[in-house]
Amino acid sequence: MKICFVSSSGGHWEELLCLKKIASENDSFFVTEKGSQADEFNEYKVYTVSQVNRCEKDFIKKFIILFSKARKIIKKEKPDVIITTGALIAFPFCLTGKLKRKKVVYIESFARVNNKSLTGRIVYPFADLFIVQWESMLEHYPKAKYTGGIF
Numbered sequence: 001m002k003i004c005f006v007s008s009s010g011g012h013w014e015e016l017l018c019l020k021k022i023a024s025e026n027d028s029f030f031v032t033e034k035g036s037q038a039d040e041f042n043e044y045k046v047y048t049v050s051q052v053n054r055c056e057k058d059f060i061k062k063f064i065i066l067f068s069k070a071r072k073i074i075k076k077e078k079p080d081v082i083i084t085t086g087a088l089i090a091f092p093f094c095l096t097g098k099l100k101r102k103k104v105v106y107i108e109s110f111a112r113v114n115n116k117s118l119t120g121r122i123v124y125p126f127a128d129l130f131i132v133q134w135e136s137m138l139e140h141y142p143k144a145k146y147t148g149g150i151f
Contacts, residue, residue, distance in 0.1 A: 004079035004097070006031040008087045009051070013037050015085040015110060018150045022083075029077055031070075033089060047073050052088055067092040074100060085109060086119045094123050107131045108141070110149055116140050 003026050007016040013032055020043070023030075029045040032038045038046045049069050052062045070092035074082075082097040083105045084090035094104045106127040108120045113134045116124075120141070124130050130144040138146055 001081060002027040002029075002077065002079045004029060004031060004074070004077060004082045004093065005084070006082060006090050006093045007085045008089045009033045009035075009037060011111065012085045012087055012109060015107070015150060016083075017041075019083065029079075031073060031089070031093060049089065054088060063092075067096070070096045074102070081105060083107070084123075086117055088119060090119055091122055094127070098126050103128045105129045105131065107150065108133065108137060108144070110134075112137060 003023065005016050005019065005023060005028060007013050009032055023044060029047065031047045031049065033051040034048040038048055049066055050062065052059065052066050056062065074093065074096050079102060081103040082093055084094060085107045086109055094106065098104050104127045106120065106123045108131065109117055110133045113136060124141055130141055131147050132138060132141055132144045133147065133149045135146050138144055
C-alpha cells in the first residue's frame with residue numbers, strides 16, 4: 001500500500017511523525033511546508049510546499065497554487081491512502097485524493113479537546129476514517145473513531 005502523509009509544520013508535523021511505524025511498513029512519502037522540521041527529515045521522500053495563511057492578502061492565489069501542487073503530487077505518486085493530522089495544507093490533498101478515489105484518513109489534532117478545527121469540519125463529511133484523540137470530541141464528530149492519543 002502506498003501512503004501519503006501530509007501535515008502543516010509544528011505540532012501537526014510532530015503528531016504525524018508518531019505514525020512512522022505505519023510509514024515504515026508501507027511505501028510512504030510525506031508532504032509538509034517549506035522551512036519546517038522536514039529539512040532534517042531524510043528517512044522518506046518529502047515534498048515541501050509553501051506555507052499558506054488564510055489571513056494573508058493573496059491567500060486565494062496561494063491556495064490555488066497549493067491545490068495545483070497537491071494535484072501534481074497525487075498524480076505522480078499515486079497513493080492509495082492519504083493520512084493527515086491537518087491543518088490548512090491538508091485540505092487540498094484530502095479533496096484531490098478523494099476525487100481520485102483514494103482513501104482519506106483524518107486525525108483531529110491532540111490539541112482539540114472541546115472544539116473542532118476548521119480543516120476537521122471541512123474534511124469530516126468525506127473522510128473514510130475520521131479519528132479523534134479525545135473522547136469528548138465524539139460529541140462534535142459522532143461518526144469518528146476515538147483512539148486516544150497517538151503520541
